[in-house]
Amino acid sequence: MALYSEKVMDHFRNPRNVGVIEDANGIGEVGNAKCGDIMKMYLKIEDDIIQDVKFETFGCGSAIASSSMATELIKGKPVSEARQLTNKAVAEALDGLPDYKMHCSVLAQEAIESALKDYESRQEQK
Amino acid sequence: MIYADNAATTKMSDAAIQTLTGLLKDTYGNPSSLYEFGQKAKEVLEQARRDVAESIGAQPNEIIFTSGGSEADNQAILSAAKMGALKGKKHIISTAFEHHAVLHTLNKLKNEGYEITLLDVHENGLVTPQQVKDAIREDTCLVTIMYANNEIGTIQPIREIGEICRSNNVTFHTDAVQAVGHIKVNVVDDNIDMLSASGHKFHGPKGVGFLYVKKGIKVFNLIEGGAQEKGRRAGTENVPGIAAMATALKESVDALDEYKAKLTPVRDKIIRGLSEIPHSALNGDAESRVPSNINFCFEGIEGESLLLLLDDKGIAASSGSACTSGSLDPSHVLLAIGRIHDVAHGSLRLSLGEDITDDEADYIIKSVKEVVEYLRGFSPVWRDLVAGKKEFIL
Numbered sequence: 395m396a397l398y399s400e401k402v403m404d405h406f407r408n409p410r411n412v413g414v415i416e417d418a419n420g421i422g423e424v425g426n427a428k429c430g431d432i433m434k435m436y437l438k439i440e441d442d443i444i445q446d447v448k449f450e451t452f453g454c455g456s457a458i459a460s461s462s463m464a465t466e467l468i469k470g471k472p473v474s475e476a477r478q479l480t481n482k483a484v485a486e487a488l489d490g491l492p493d494y495k496m497h498c499s500v501l502a503q504e505a506i507e508s509a510l511k512d513y514e515s516r517q518e519q520k
Numbered sequence: 521m522i523y524a525d526n527a528a529t530t531k532m533s534d535a536a537i538q539t540l541t542g543l544l545k546d547t548y549g550n551p552s553s554l555y556e557f558g559q560k561a562k563e564v565l566e567q568a569r570r571d572v573a574e575s576i577g578a579q580p581n582e583i584i585f586t587s588g589g590s591e592a593d594n595q596a597i598l599s600a601a602k603m604g605a606l607k608g609k610k611h612i613i614s615t616a617f618e619h620h621a622v623l624h625t626l627n628k629l630k631n632e633g634y635e636i637t638l639l640d641v642h643e644n645g646l647v648t649p650q651q652v653k654d655a656i657r658e659d660t661c662l663v664t665i666m667y668a669n670n671e672i673g674t675i676q677p678i679r680e681i682g683e684i685c686r687s688n689n690v691t692f693h694t695d696a697v698q699a700v701g702h703i704k705v706n707v708v709d710d711n712i713d714m715l716s717a718s719g720h721k722f723h724g725p726k727g728v729g730f731l732y733v734k735k736g737i738k739v740f741n742l743i744e745g746g747a748q749e750k751g752r753r754a755g756t757e758n759v760p761g762i763a764a765m766a767t768a769l770k771e772s773v774d775a776l777d778e779y780k781a782k783l784t785p786v787r788d789k790i791i792r793g794l795s796e797i798p799h800s801a802l803n804g805d806a807e808s809r810v811p812s813n814i815n816f817c818f819e820g821i822e823g824e825s826l827l828l829l830l831d832d833k834g835i836a837a838s839s840g841s842a843c844t845s846g847s848l849d850p851s852h853v854l855l856a857i858g859r860i861h862d863v864a865h866g867s868l869r870l871s872l873g874e875d876i877t878d879d880e881a882d883y884i885i886k887s888v889k890e891v892v893e894y895l896r897g898f899s900p901v902w903r904d905l906v907a908g909k910k911e912f913i914l
Contacts, residue, residue, distance in 0.1 A: 433900070
């Protein structure tokens with residue numbers, strides 16, 4: 395289908411880092427079912443490094459591909475670097491998204507931000 | 521590849537292609553010209569008009585050829601509205617799940633001061649004649665209700681609605697784009713004043729359709745110009761396209777019984793198969809339904825992903841998901857039958873062609889089951905439903 399780039403289709407068909415981290419120390423969920431997209435990110439952070447990341451997504455092809463790409467972009471990276479992730483970087487890494495699908499990459503960025511925020515508040519409570 | 525999106529468009533029949541290409545090559549005259557080339561084209565045009573008229577029980581002079589269903593809908597509705605206004609009647613009755621060619625035209629009229637009543641189509645996707653009866657007022661100038669819904673395939677009680685309109689002296693139009701060539705339609709028996717149809721929905725070409733206008737009902741032309749179609753539709757007629765449409769319609773109408781007998785059991789088999797998927801639901805009445813249509817909602821997944829993965833498995837289908845339309849809202853049809861956003865996004869429409877085989881039906885059932893299960897496997901919505909954090913809707 396020419397709607398999406400090969401990269402988007404690859405990440406949609408073979409999403410990386412799908413699933414749940416049972417002992418995650420940062421979890422973020424964004425979007426709502428009313429709009430048709432929900433992303434949930436699970437982070438396992440140790441020594442300020444994102445040791446593992448997994449996602450679950452309810453959404454269209456580009457939402458699933460954006461989640462998958464976003465996890466790839468932050469896996470193994472320091473938290474400070476993950477915090478810098480932009481939706482543009484996600485979209486670019488996917489060789490672009492159709493204009494009306496850009497919000498999927500925004501959602502991926504927000505899901506990671508939300509998970510990082512959860513991690514930080516857990517750290518503060520310690 | 522299984523093409524299961526025949527409500528979007530159909531493959532042209534061999535006979536229609538033959539008519540089209542033959543005429544493109546040999547009958548290029550303008551039907552308005554006096555010489556032989558023109559008159560030959562005129563004969564072809566008028567034969568097509570007779571064939572089209574006969575297939576829906578109309579008279580040839582009651583058929584106006586248009587560019588398709590949308591134009592026919594626009595012309596019918598705008599004409600009836602204009603005629604109504606001349607008599608001080610500016611109330612129109614329709615339903616909430618009409619095609620956008622109807623709904624957007626009604627919106628335009630609303631902005632011009634008309635009052636529009638959109639009837640509830642209930643959970644089963646059907647209006648009742650009584651609703652129409654109750655909604656008719658002194659100032660009602662038009663009732664426009666689709667024959668069969670384009671997304672969920674439900675067939676409306678057109679004959680009874682037509683009877684009510686006739687006895688109340690209200691013009692009755694029906695968008696029959698999904699009905700003509702698929703189920704028996706007879707404008708006389710069905711008490712229809714105006715009817716829209718589109719060639720490419722019954723194996724004819726795209727860009728051509730027709731409007732039936734009962735003798736005595738006045739319509740205005742949307743396009744100013746020459747006196748074609750008795751001054752009701754200007755522009756040189758698309759003779760090859762019109763004739764090819766007539767060929768396709770004749771073929772489809774001649775095979776209606778066969779079509780119904782062949783498709784109904786396959787449709788019902790797929791409906792039974794997909795009903796086995798937990799937390800799924802058929803959209804629209806199971807009985808009063810065109811033989812080709814299957815429409816389901818699956819909870820916890822989103823329709824576009826479903827379509828893309830079915831495409832990978834060689835199945836072409838469609839969805840009422842917002843993501844497939846580029847808007848934020850899912851299908852207005854699914855919302856109209858009471859499906860909330862959350863589940864309307866997870867919809868699938870299969871519209872079968874007459875060449876579907878039993879094996880293909882099995883393959884469709886198997887594939888949809890696999891894909892729904894796969895997508896639910898990493899859906900946070902599904903996880904919450906299963907964990908009891910959210911309540912199942914379906």
